[in-house]
Amino acid sequence: MGNDRGLRRLVVDERTAYDWTLRHSHGEDGACRETLTLYRDRHTATRIVFRSGEGRYVAEGYWYSGSVTDGHGNLLNLHEPGVVRAFVDEADRRGLLAEPGAGTVEVDGWELFRAVVRGRAALA
DSSP: OOOTTSSSSEESSSSEEEEEEEEEEEEOOOOOEEEEEEEEEEEEEEEEEEEEEETBEOTTTTOOOOOEEEESSOOOETTTTTHHHHHHHHHEEEEOOOOTTTTEEEEEHHHHHHHEEEEEHHHH
């Protein structure tokens, strides 16, 4: 797959594209999180954050890098462009993506998770 830490490009349509990256980090409380950041331009970003917690699991060395799961058999790989596109589409449908020039917006990824899982299952 190459360098997973670099920016990747997701083209949505002829006028809309995002550069995106995925990072694993730890909060001040030590809890793990996966952050999918979508850059619309140099001054606009949407961060879709998955914090670990009860019924909300990130890789933490148990699964492959970039995986998030609810512990009920629903697991998504945030390194897959199709999964990223599904999150972009769902966040856009809900009006959660940062508008151009709006700075950085943070979105709770778990609020989108179930809809993305359902959408991906419908495609299978």
